[in-house]
Amino acid sequence: MRVEYINPFVEAAFDILKEVLGNDIQRGELYLKSTSQAVQGVAAFVGLAGNVEGRVLFDMSMETALAIASEMNGETLTELDDLGKATITELANMITAQAVTKLHDLGFTFDLTPPAIFTGENMEITDNEVEALIVPVIVKQGKIEINVAVRERT
Amino acid sequence: MKTKTDFPSINERKPDGQGDGGQAYKVLVVDDSMFVKKQISQILTSEGFEVVGTAGDGLEGLEKYKELYPDVDFVTMDITMPKMDGISSLEKILEFDKEAKVIMVSALGKQDLVKKALMMGAKNYIVKPLDRVKVLERVLQSIK
Numbered sequence: 197m198r199v200e201y202i203n204p205f206v207e208a209a210f211d212i213l214k215e216v217l218g219n220d221i222q223r224g225e226l227y228l229k230s231t232s233q234a235v236q237g238v239a240a241f242v243g244l245a246g247n248v249e250g251r252v253l254f255d256m257s258m259e260t261a262l263a264i265a266s267e268m269n270g271e272t273l274t275e276l277d278d279l280g281k282a283t284i285t286e287l288a289n290m291i292t293a294q295a296v297t298k299l300h301d302l303g304f305t306f307d308l309t310p311p312a313i314f315t316g317e318n319m320e321i322t323d324n325e326v327e328a329l330i331v332p333v334i335v336k337q338g339k340i341e342i343n344v345a346v347r348e349r350t
Numbered sequence: 351m352k353t354k355t356d357f358p359s360i361n362e363r364k365p366d367g368q369g370d371g372g373q374a375y376k377v378l379v380v381d382d383s384m385f386v387k388k389q390i391s392q393i394l395t396s397e398g399f400e401v402v403g404t405a406g407d408g409l410e411g412l413e414k415y416k417e418l419y420p421d422v423d424f425v426t427m428d429i430t431m432p433k434m435d436g437i438s439s440l441e442k443i444l445e446f447d448k449e450a451k452v453i454m455v456s457a458l459g460k461q462d463l464v465k466k467a468l469m470m471g472a473k474n475y476i477v478k479p480l481d482r483v484k485v486l487e488r489v490l491q492s493i494k
Contacts, residue, residue, distance in 0.1 A: 212479060215479045215481075216479045268385070269385070269388070269389075270392075278384060279384055279385060279388065282383050282384040282385040282386075283385040285383065285385070286383050286385045286386055286478075289383075289457055290457050290458070290478050290479055293457035293458055293459040293460060294457065294458040294459045295459075296459050297458065297459035297461070310430075
Protein backbone atom coordinates (compact mmCIF):
# COMPACT_ATOMS: atom_id res chain seq x y z
CA MET A 197 0.00 0.00 0.00
CA ARG A 198 1.26 3.46 -0.84
CA VAL A 199 1.99 5.73 2.05
CA GLU A 200 0.46 8.66 0.14
CA TYR A 201 -2.94 7.27 1.03
CA ILE A 202 -2.49 7.46 4.76
CA ASN A 203 -0.73 10.82 5.15
CA PRO A 204 -3.80 12.95 4.37
CA PHE A 205 -5.75 11.06 7.04
CA VAL A 206 -3.01 11.58 9.60
CA GLU A 207 -2.67 15.28 8.76
CA ALA A 208 -6.42 15.78 8.87
CA ALA A 209 -6.65 13.89 12.17
CA PHE A 210 -4.01 16.15 13.66
CA ASP A 211 -5.79 19.31 12.51
CA ILE A 212 -9.22 18.23 13.70
CA LEU A 213 -8.12 16.65 16.99
CA LYS A 214 -6.08 19.74 17.82
CA GLU A 215 -9.14 21.87 17.24
CA VAL A 216 -11.66 19.80 19.19
CA LEU A 217 -9.49 18.41 22.01
CA GLY A 218 -6.67 20.88 22.55
CA ASN A 219 -3.03 20.94 21.66
CA ASP A 220 -1.38 17.93 23.19
CA ILE A 221 -1.12 15.47 20.28
CA GLN A 222 1.71 13.07 19.48
CA ARG A 223 2.24 10.78 16.58
CA GLY A 224 3.39 7.21 17.15
CA GLU A 225 5.40 5.06 14.74
CA LEU A 226 3.71 4.04 11.52
CA TYR A 227 3.47 0.30 11.01
CA LEU A 228 2.25 -2.08 8.38
CA LYS A 229 0.13 -5.19 8.80
CA SER A 230 -0.95 -7.70 6.25
CA THR A 231 -2.83 -10.11 8.49
CA SER A 232 -5.81 -9.78 10.81
CA GLN A 233 -5.52 -7.12 13.44
CA ALA A 234 -7.13 -6.69 16.79
CA VAL A 235 -9.54 -3.79 16.97
CA GLN A 236 -9.92 -1.91 20.27
CA GLY A 237 -13.32 -1.37 21.88
CA VAL A 238 -14.69 1.35 19.58
CA ALA A 239 -14.02 1.74 15.87
CA ALA A 240 -15.41 4.23 13.38
CA PHE A 241 -15.37 2.69 9.91
CA VAL A 242 -15.48 4.63 6.62
CA GLY A 243 -15.49 2.90 3.22
CA LEU A 244 -13.90 4.35 0.07
CA ALA A 245 -14.86 3.44 -3.49
CA GLY A 246 -13.59 4.99 -6.72
CA ASN A 247 -10.27 4.80 -8.53
CA VAL A 248 -8.95 3.81 -5.12
CA GLU A 249 -10.93 1.53 -2.86
CA GLY A 250 -10.74 0.22 0.65
CA ARG A 251 -11.52 1.46 4.12
CA VAL A 252 -10.35 3.64 6.97
CA LEU A 253 -10.78 2.75 10.60
CA PHE A 254 -10.45 5.09 13.57
CA ASP A 255 -9.88 2.69 16.38
CA MET A 256 -9.76 3.44 20.13
CA SER A 257 -10.60 1.92 23.49
CA MET A 258 -14.00 2.47 25.09
CA GLU A 259 -12.35 4.64 27.79
CA THR A 260 -10.73 6.82 25.14
CA ALA A 261 -13.96 7.10 23.15
CA LEU A 262 -15.87 8.15 26.28
CA ALA A 263 -13.22 10.68 27.27
CA ILE A 264 -13.16 12.20 23.77
CA ALA A 265 -16.96 12.30 23.47
CA SER A 266 -17.15 13.89 26.95
CA GLU A 267 -14.61 16.54 26.03
CA MET A 268 -16.37 17.35 22.75
CA ASN A 269 -19.75 17.64 24.48
CA GLY A 270 -18.51 19.58 27.48
CA GLU A 271 -20.15 17.06 29.82
CA THR A 272 -19.14 13.69 31.29
CA LEU A 273 -20.55 10.72 29.42
CA THR A 274 -20.44 7.47 31.41
CA GLU A 275 -21.61 5.22 28.60
CA LEU A 276 -21.36 5.40 24.85
CA ASP A 277 -25.03 6.22 24.27
CA ASP A 278 -26.56 7.63 21.09
CA LEU A 279 -25.04 11.04 21.74
CA GLY A 280 -21.61 9.50 22.38
CA LYS A 281 -21.79 7.48 19.18
CA ALA A 282 -22.98 10.50 17.21
CA THR A 283 -20.00 12.42 18.59
CA ILE A 284 -17.43 9.82 17.52
CA THR A 285 -19.18 9.55 14.14
CA GLU A 286 -18.93 13.29 13.70
CA LEU A 287 -15.25 13.21 14.59
CA ALA A 288 -14.63 10.56 11.92
CA ASN A 289 -16.71 12.61 9.49
CA MET A 290 -14.71 15.77 9.99
CA ILE A 291 -11.39 13.98 9.64
CA THR A 292 -12.31 12.03 6.52
CA ALA A 293 -13.94 15.03 4.83
CA GLN A 294 -10.74 17.01 5.21
CA ALA A 295 -8.51 14.08 4.17
CA VAL A 296 -10.55 13.49 1.05
CA THR A 297 -9.97 17.03 -0.16
CA LYS A 298 -6.24 16.45 0.09
CA LEU A 299 -6.51 13.13 -1.74
CA HIS A 300 -8.67 14.66 -4.47
CA ASP A 301 -6.01 17.32 -4.93
CA LEU A 302 -3.50 14.50 -5.44
CA GLY A 303 -5.67 13.10 -8.21
CA PHE A 304 -7.45 10.29 -6.38
CA THR A 305 -11.20 10.29 -6.85
CA PHE A 306 -13.58 8.23 -4.80
CA ASP A 307 -16.75 8.41 -2.73
CA LEU A 308 -17.05 7.78 0.99
CA THR A 309 -19.63 5.89 2.97
CA PRO A 310 -21.05 7.57 6.08
CA PRO A 311 -19.09 6.42 9.16
CA ALA A 312 -20.36 3.35 10.98
CA ILE A 313 -19.44 2.72 14.61
CA PHE A 314 -18.47 -0.74 15.83
CA THR A 315 -18.29 -1.45 19.54
CA GLY A 316 -17.40 -4.64 21.34
CA GLU A 317 -14.63 -6.73 22.80
CA ASN A 318 -12.19 -9.06 21.10
CA MET A 319 -12.90 -7.74 17.64
CA GLU A 320 -10.53 -8.09 14.74
CA ILE A 321 -10.48 -6.93 11.16
CA THR A 322 -9.16 -8.79 8.14
CA ASP A 323 -8.51 -7.18 4.76
CA ASN A 324 -8.16 -9.56 1.88
CA GLU A 325 -5.18 -8.80 -0.34
CA VAL A 326 -4.69 -5.30 1.04
CA GLU A 327 -2.17 -4.44 3.68
CA ALA A 328 -3.17 -1.96 6.33
CA LEU A 329 -1.04 0.99 7.35
CA ILE A 330 -1.54 2.12 10.90
CA VAL A 331 -0.56 5.37 12.55
CA PRO A 332 -1.19 5.69 16.28
CA VAL A 333 -2.07 9.18 17.43
CA ILE A 334 -1.80 9.91 21.12
CA VAL A 335 -4.01 12.56 22.69
CA LYS A 336 -4.50 13.25 26.38
CA GLN A 337 -7.66 11.10 26.35
CA GLY A 338 -5.72 8.07 25.07
CA LYS A 339 -4.64 6.51 21.80
CA ILE A 340 -6.46 6.56 18.47
CA GLU A 341 -5.16 4.30 15.73
CA ILE A 342 -5.71 5.50 12.21
CA ASN A 343 -5.84 2.31 10.22
CA VAL A 344 -6.00 2.64 6.44
CA ALA A 345 -6.28 -0.22 3.94
CA VAL A 346 -6.66 1.19 0.43
CA ARG A 347 -5.58 0.04 -3.00
CA GLU A 348 -5.87 1.25 -6.56
CA ARG A 349 -8.77 -0.31 -8.39
CA THR A 350 -7.54 -2.58 -11.14
CA MET B 351 -32.44 46.17 49.12
CA LYS B 352 -34.64 47.53 46.36
CA THR B 353 -34.96 46.31 42.83
CA LYS B 354 -31.91 46.03 40.68
CA THR B 355 -33.03 49.07 38.70
CA ASP B 356 -31.44 51.07 41.52
CA PHE B 357 -28.07 49.79 40.44
CA PRO B 358 -27.64 50.43 36.75
CA SER B 359 -24.99 48.19 35.35
CA ILE B 360 -22.53 49.55 32.87
CA ASN B 361 -21.87 46.05 31.59
CA GLU B 362 -25.36 45.16 30.56
CA ARG B 363 -25.59 44.10 26.98
CA LYS B 364 -28.43 42.74 24.98
CA PRO B 365 -27.73 39.12 23.98
CA ASP B 366 -26.88 38.88 20.29
CA GLY B 367 -29.69 36.42 19.81
CA GLN B 368 -32.33 39.06 20.46
CA GLY B 369 -33.64 41.69 18.11
CA ASP B 370 -34.05 45.38 18.94
CA GLY B 371 -37.40 44.77 20.63
CA GLY B 372 -35.86 42.11 22.88
CA GLN B 373 -37.53 39.26 20.99
CA ALA B 374 -35.40 36.16 20.39
CA TYR B 375 -34.42 35.30 16.81
CA LYS B 376 -35.97 31.99 15.89
CA VAL B 377 -33.88 29.26 14.32
CA LEU B 378 -34.54 25.91 12.69
CA VAL B 379 -31.54 23.54 13.01
CA VAL B 380 -31.26 20.89 10.27
CA ASP B 381 -28.56 18.24 10.76
CA ASP B 382 -28.50 14.45 10.78
CA SER B 383 -25.99 14.33 13.63
CA MET B 384 -27.43 14.48 17.12
CA PHE B 385 -24.07 15.79 18.29
CA VAL B 386 -23.97 18.70 15.84
CA LYS B 387 -27.64 19.58 16.46
CA LYS B 388 -26.93 19.77 20.17
CA GLN B 389 -23.75 21.77 19.67
CA ILE B 390 -25.39 24.38 17.41
CA SER B 391 -28.43 24.62 19.69
CA GLN B 392 -26.25 25.16 22.76
CA ILE B 393 -24.17 27.87 21.13
CA LEU B 394 -27.23 29.73 19.88
CA THR B 395 -29.43 29.43 22.96
CA SER B 396 -26.56 30.60 25.16
CA GLU B 397 -26.70 33.87 23.25
CA GLY B 398 -30.47 34.25 23.52
CA PHE B 399 -31.57 32.70 20.21
CA GLU B 400 -34.59 30.42 20.31
CA VAL B 401 -34.38 27.03 18.61
CA VAL B 402 -37.97 26.60 17.38
CA GLY B 403 -37.36 23.33 15.56
CA THR B 404 -34.84 20.69 14.59
CA ALA B 405 -34.81 18.23 11.71
CA GLY B 406 -32.66 15.21 10.92
CA ASP B 407 -32.65 15.41 7.11
CA GLY B 408 -33.32 17.87 4.30
CA LEU B 409 -36.86 16.72 3.64
CA GLU B 410 -37.88 17.03 7.27
CA GLY B 411 -36.12 20.41 7.31
CA LEU B 412 -38.22 21.62 4.39
CA GLU B 413 -41.44 20.38 6.01
CA LYS B 414 -40.57 21.96 9.35
CA TYR B 415 -39.76 25.26 7.63
CA LYS B 416 -43.16 25.33 5.91
CA GLU B 417 -44.86 24.44 9.18
CA LEU B 418 -43.05 27.12 11.17
CA TYR B 419 -43.22 29.84 8.52
CA PRO B 420 -43.35 32.80 9.06
CA ASP B 421 -42.27 32.28 12.68
CA VAL B 422 -38.71 31.37 11.81
CA ASP B 423 -35.89 33.84 11.22
CA PHE B 424 -33.17 31.58 9.88
CA VAL B 425 -32.07 28.01 9.26
CA THR B 426 -28.76 26.24 9.84
CA MET B 427 -28.45 23.53 7.20
CA ASP B 428 -26.05 20.62 7.10
CA ILE B 429 -25.00 19.59 3.58
CA THR B 430 -24.57 15.82 3.68
CA MET B 431 -27.76 14.21 4.97
CA PRO B 432 -29.91 11.20 4.12
CA LYS B 433 -33.20 11.38 2.16
CA MET B 434 -32.65 14.94 0.92
CA ASP B 435 -29.29 16.71 1.12
CA GLY B 436 -28.85 20.26 2.35
CA ILE B 437 -28.43 21.74 -1.14
CA SER B 438 -31.76 20.37 -2.40
CA SER B 439 -33.45 21.37 0.83
CA LEU B 440 -32.05 24.91 0.46
CA GLU B 441 -33.40 25.05 -3.08
CA LYS B 442 -36.88 23.95 -2.03
CA ILE B 443 -36.97 26.29 0.95
CA LEU B 444 -36.03 29.21 -1.31
CA GLU B 445 -38.74 28.17 -3.79
CA PHE B 446 -41.23 28.34 -0.94
CA ASP B 447 -39.85 31.56 0.61
CA LYS B 448 -37.39 33.50 -1.50
CA GLU B 449 -36.49 35.63 1.54
CA ALA B 450 -35.44 32.58 3.61
CA LYS B 451 -32.14 32.99 5.42
CA VAL B 452 -30.27 29.71 5.25
CA ILE B 453 -26.77 29.21 6.64
CA MET B 454 -24.92 26.13 5.42
CA VAL B 455 -22.95 23.98 7.87
CA SER B 456 -20.23 21.86 6.34
CA ALA B 457 -17.12 19.87 7.11
CA LEU B 458 -13.94 21.13 5.52
CA GLY B 459 -13.49 19.68 2.08
CA LYS B 460 -16.91 20.48 0.69
CA GLN B 461 -15.90 23.82 -0.82
CA ASP B 462 -17.58 23.11 -4.16
CA LEU B 463 -20.89 22.33 -2.52
CA VAL B 464 -20.63 25.37 -0.27
CA LYS B 465 -19.97 27.58 -3.31
CA LYS B 466 -22.93 26.05 -5.09
CA ALA B 467 -25.16 26.75 -2.07
CA LEU B 468 -23.99 30.36 -1.86
CA MET B 469 -24.64 30.87 -5.59
CA MET B 470 -28.12 29.43 -5.09
CA GLY B 471 -28.90 31.91 -2.35
CA ALA B 472 -27.60 30.60 0.95
CA LYS B 473 -26.75 33.58 3.15
CA ASN B 474 -23.51 32.27 4.64
CA TYR B 475 -21.69 29.13 5.71
CA ILE B 476 -20.05 27.68 8.82
CA VAL B 477 -17.24 25.12 8.72
CA LYS B 478 -16.98 22.27 11.26
CA PRO B 479 -15.50 21.77 13.82
CA LEU B 480 -17.78 24.47 15.13
CA ASP B 481 -16.23 27.40 16.91
CA ARG B 482 -18.63 29.37 19.11
CA VAL B 483 -17.31 32.79 18.13
CA LYS B 484 -17.37 32.01 14.41
CA VAL B 485 -20.84 30.49 14.54
CA LEU B 486 -22.27 33.59 16.23
CA GLU B 487 -20.40 35.92 13.89
CA ARG B 488 -21.66 34.17 10.74
CA VAL B 489 -25.21 33.93 12.04
CA LEU B 490 -25.35 37.60 12.98
CA GLN B 491 -23.93 38.67 9.63
CA SER B 492 -26.63 36.68 7.92
CA ILE B 493 -29.67 37.87 9.81
CA LYS B 494 -28.91 41.57 10.09
